[in-house]
Amino acid sequence: MTQPIILGATGQVGQALARVWPAAAPRGIWQYRPGADRRTVAGFPGTAFSWDILAEPAPDLPPGASGMIVLAGVTGHDAKALARNTDIAVAAVRAARAAGISRVLVASTQAVYGTGAARVSEADPCVPTAPYGRAKLEMEVALAACPEVTCLRLGNVAGTDTLFRTAARHPVTLDRFADGTSPRRSYIGPVTLADVLLGLLDPGLGLPRVLNVANPGVLAMDDVLKAASLEFTYRAAPPDALALLELDVTRLSGLVALPSADPDRLIAEARKGGWQPGGKRERGITPF
Secondary structure (H helix, E strand, O other): OOOOEEEOOOOHHHHHHHHHOOOOOOOOEEEEOOOOOHHHHHOOOOEEEEOOOOOOOOOOOOOOOOOEEEOOOOOOOOHHHHOHHHHHHHHHHHHHHHOOOOOEEEEEEHHHHOOOOOEEOOOOOOOOOOHHHHHHHHHHHHHOOOOOEEEEEEOEEOOOOHHHHHHOOOOEEEEEOOOOOOOEEOEEOHHHHHHHHHHHOOOOOOOOOEEEEOOOOOEEHHHHHHHOOOOEEEEEOOOOOOOEEEEOOHHHHOOOOOOOOOHHHHHHHHHHOOOOOOOOOOOEEOOO
8 A cells, every 4th residue: 555645634533543543554644734733743654745725726746645535624613614624625536636546535424414313324314403514414415426535424533522522621411311321422443543544545445435434333421431530420311412323334344344332442542542631620511
């Protein structure tokens, strides 16, 4: 495998991947925006290049790269800003085509499914309820005619998702449902995610247009926090709280090896990816 190109390397997921990138893997070519922290850029395992994707034409990319991983994107709740996810992805695909790159993996999200089902596969309808999910679905639609693109509907990436980021700042308050359970979600750690991404760049694999990406099974949020020895409390779950959202990863499991969901492994991977709890200890409620 030749060097993969990673766009969006200074984002939370990109930085976590850079920290856990397998030593035996090609080092990669990591993109960062102008003005990025120099220490972060210096920590990338391979070479790095600057590109403001929406403001500058694509630089000359190395010929013969094995593939492109597009982590660059916009988060938040502003619909106008979120629409730029499509612009970023389209610009990335154009750059890949210009460089002769025949495989592009674009980060999407489980949020495209919405909250209407407890277990979702790639064949299920997408009815996103949040602006971020709607924007990512619009991005997927815009890329649907690009045969070299696979959109990865990521589950919660340990260390970068809301639960972990909240727990890094203060004790968490979790919803507890009538059966005594806390919210259960599909997770993946950065170490496993790096292995998955590298595996999917194998040119010998035929990839579908979309793929769910997570460890098989779900983890309860209270079990995750217990594995990290973190403080938390419960509150009665409000009527609209979502007890379970599980990504069916049968399709992904047929392409790459996946370890089952395990809270201890997840915490270990999050720490390797740079996540550390700390900061001001105060009460807080996570928006799950």
